[in-house]
Amino acid sequence: MQKKSYLKEISISNTQKRFGTNVKKDVEKIQAWLTLYAMQNPNAGTATGIDGDFGPATEQAVINFQKAKGLPQNGVVDYYLFDALITPMKRAFENNSIGNNLRELVVNVAKNHAENNPYELVIRNQSNTGPWVRAYMDGNEGTSWYWCMGFAQTIIDQAASLQGKNFKNLMPLSYSCDTIGTTGLQKRILTRYQTARSNPSLIKPGDLFLLQKSTYDWYHTGIVIGVNGDVIETIEGNTNSDGSSNGNAVLNKIRNFKQSKIDFFSIEPLV
Structure with a gap:
């Protein structure tokens, strides 16, 4: 993989x-993973402040996690317990998905990530933060760092690497929907x-969707995992149940492409 920042989050x-x-940064990681665990297990009592101070609250949160496990x-x-905390990210990034071709791999890698419940956190009053965001955004985080493209490129990178391919041959590493949309226009893909509305057969699983604000302005993206009638099924990051372009999670969504201005970036040149 080209995008390997996740390795810093699992050590x-x-x-x-x-x-x-x-080490303050290590304690912050621990506190973040304890809080992420609480988001999936609200009765576990592991949510705690993320400030790098291993005080009594963090100690009790660790004890509660140990009890739950x-x-x-x-x-x-210790290393063993931390490995238990970061299991979701290891499963997302290191479980080798299978597929008969790159498109199937992209879809299956995206599904694997979604199944491991990537969420952002709010740290020091900043949204778009936490281990998952940093993993997708190459270490960057904070309110201004929208991470939908970082997620989408991570998925394509991971799938392509399973075939010994470099996703940068398809698109530049970028966190900008505008950059990738413009690249798609330049490459005629x-x-x-x-x-797309008149010929839905052009939309294929594994492609990126790009929500269009205006002709050369796109504001949200994700992975197409299925096409059925007037709708696409997607897996996308930095969204929520309403389909926000600045939500807090990776989710499986349904979008009506005949009622929204959705362009599609093809991964066919890499296939």
Whole structure:
């Protein structure tokens, strides 16, 4: 893979504990993963502040996580326990998806990520933060860092790498929908919404959709995983149940491409 920032999110330098010789960034990772666990398990009691201070609240959150996992409850985060915390990201990035071709691989990689519940966090009053965002955005995070394209490119990168291909031969590494839309126009691999509406057979699983604000302005993207009648099924990041372009999760969505201005970027040159 070209995008390997996730590796920084699944490692700590040494054991972290209350009254220990701790590393602030490592403690912040631990607190973030404890809070992400709580988002999927709201009764676990593992949500805690993300400030890099391994105090009594963090220690209790660790104990509660250990209890939920049936592990010894000592409040200490060693490599073994941290590995349990970051299991969702390891499954998303390191489980080798299968597929008969690149399109199937893109779809299956996207589904695998969605199944592991990537969510952003709010840290120091900044949205678009946390381990998943940094993994998709090459270490960048913060309110201004919309991460839908970072997610989509990560999926294509991961799928392409399984075939020994480089996704940068298809598109530049970018977090901008405008950059990728313009690249699609230049390479003649962007299907405009008017054409897609009249000829839906041009839309294929594995392609990117790009929501159009105006002719040369796009504001949200994701992976097409299916086409059925007037609708596409997608997996997209930085969205929510309403289909926001600045939501907080990776979700499987349904969008009506005949009622929205949705262009499509084809991955066919890489297939």
